[in-house]
Amino acid sequence: MNTAEPRQRVPRVAWNDASVTGHLARGEPVVLVGGCPLIAAVVGRWSFDSLSAAFGERDCSVHVSRTENFARLYGHGLGLGGVRQMPFRSFVEAASQRGTGSHETDLNYYLQVPLVSPGAAQSTPVALEAELRDLGWAWLHSACEAAASQPLQALQLWAGHGVGMTPCHFDAMDNFLAQLEGRKSVLVYPPHCSFDLYPYPTGHPADNFAMADPERPDLGRWPGLARATALEAELAPGDVLWLPRYHWHLVRQVPGACGGATEHPPPFSPNLSLSAWVGGKGTEAFRAEADAAYAAAKLAEAAEAVCEGEQEQGEQEQEQAAAAAKGGGEGTGERDDKVVEAEDIEFAAECASHRVAALRAFHAARLVETIAAKLLRSQVEGGAFLTALAAGADASWPAGSSARRAARRIRLQLAHLLGSEANAAALLRATTQHGRLAGAAPPVDGPVVSAEHGDLGEYWG
Numbered sequence: 001m002n003t004a005e006p007r008q009r010v011p012r013v014a015w016n017d018a019s020v021t022g023h024l025a026r027g028e029p030v031v032l033v034g035g036c037p038l039i040a041a042v043v044g045r046w047s048f049d050s051l052s053a054a055f056g057e058r059d060c061s062v063h064v065s066r067t068e069n070f071a072r073l074y075g076h077g078l079g080l081g082g083v084r085q086m087p088f089r090s091f092v093e094a095a096s097q098r099g100t101g102s103h104e105t106d107l108n109y110y111l112q113v114p115l116v117s118p119g120a121a122q123s124t125p126v127a128l129e130a131e132l133r134d135l136g137w138a139w140l141h142s143a144c145e146a147a148a149s150q151p152l153q154a155l156q157l158w159a160g161h162g163v164g165m166t167p168c169h170f171d172a173m174d175n176f177l178a179q180l181e182g183r184k185s186v187l188v189y190p191p192h193c194s195f196d197l198y199p200y201p202t203g204h205p206a207d208n209f210a211m212a213d214p215e216r217p218d219l220g221r222w223p224g225l226a227r228a229t230a231l232e233a234e235l236a237p238g239d240v241l242w243l244p245r246y247h248w249h250l251v252r253q254v255p256g257a258c259g260g261a262t263e264h265p266p267p268f269s270p271n272l273s274l275s276a277w278v279g280g281k282g283t284e285a286f287r288a289e290a291d292a293a294y295a296a297a298k299l300a301e302a303a304e305a306v307c308e309g310e311q312e313q314g315e316q317e318q319e320q321a322a323a324a325a326k327g328g329g330e331g332t333g334e335r336d337d338k339v340v341e342a343e344d345i346e347f348a349a350e351c352a353s354h355r356v357a358a359l360r361a362f363h364a365a366r367l368v369e370t371i372a373a374k375l376l377r378s379q380v381e382g383g384a385f386l387t388a389l390a391a392g393a394d395a396s397w398p399a400g401s402s403a404r405r406a407a408r409r410i411r412l413q414l415a416h417l418l419g420s421e422a423n424a425a426a427l428l429r430a431t432t433q434h435g436r437l438a439g440a441a442p443p444v445d446g447p448v449v450s451a452e453h454g455d456l457g458e459y460w461g
Helices: 020-026 048-055 088-096 126-133 137-147 191-197 223-227 284-308 314-327 337-353 355-376 379-390 402-418 421-435
Strands: 007-009 012-014 030-033 059-065 073-076 081-087 108-116 152-160 165-169 174-181 183-189 230-235 240-243 248-254 271-278 445-450 457-459
Touching (some): 020 030, 048 088, 048 126, 048 152, 073 081, 073 457, 081 445, 088 108, 137 174, 174 183, 183 271, 191 223, 191 337, 191 355, 191 421, 223 421, 337 355, 337 421, 355 402, 355 421, 379 402
Parallel strands (some): 012 030
Antiparallel strands (some): 030 240, 059 081, 073 445, 081 457, 108 152, 152 271, 165 248, 174 271, 183 230, 183 248
């Protein structure tokens, strides 16, 4: 992976080392080595040949792309490619024929299929049921207890041919990513780097993906990326990466040793992984805090309104907020730039030092983006409104106006969640920095194809 920022390695620790429990409990990524029981029984047994036989004619979801980028979401404004269904053996045949001059040999393929999904229709091939019983379920249960992350949500198989990359994104569940065959390189960013990766706006189809590309950093467009410090993990067969939820990650298959570095296309190199998705979103406590903060903000707003003699204008709130955002995004210039900079540095340092603070800030940002979009009935207008707030433009909006009251309510709710109005202001600046919510995301037009939603289809522009 070619990245501009300095990188450290995700620690590699023997799976039975006493320190593993601490990594799990603290939500710190770690690579478990030395024959982790989760997959020890099937490493070397599962292969493209054995899985082709096990799946038979059962269809699997397969991503197709003309580049190395498997966008996972396909459509206008998202990515080129799509999702097809085909038997496992057909996937292997198509992948192995790349570069041979036969039909569609310019495509890359990446198979994604759930093997276990509690509560859903059984998707495990009969021929694999005995093999799945040999996985280290008892070990997984104890690991989940240590991480306070239960229950199992899904066990998913990934299969590639040594070429391909999933762009930088986060997942809302914890993941034990286990490598069975081939190698993968994983770039990992902790939650406090979220704003410097420039997530797509909340509510966008790709809102768990980064707009910035860590492998090809455009610091002119996304300057915050220079502050984002990555960890890198290299996974070999038998390795298991503990990837806590809300850690951003970019996953790349590593081609096999055969063939020269300049060979095109790269040699066929089977790559197999399992993802054991566990736990939930972990937002229950935050939602309770957000509800309490909203109630406190409403009380404070009502008290201020009484003191100022303001009148309710709820029916005009959307129109006034939109007009204010369009007309007042430059700020008032009343804040000292050094004070603002100091607030931003202190806020960023707190998030970097405390995982809980980083996650609270991340969830708070997504919350206010949702609130603003609902208020303005538009994701774009909501982004403009928050961008104006971040610039301090609401200070010049008419006292008593619905737009100013909405702005005050958001600031108060954030202050209750984050501990101070200074932190609230710093969060607004972080989540709107460099025009992130001001049209940076390309518009999405037409249908969206998502394998996670069971969609099939292709988009080639």
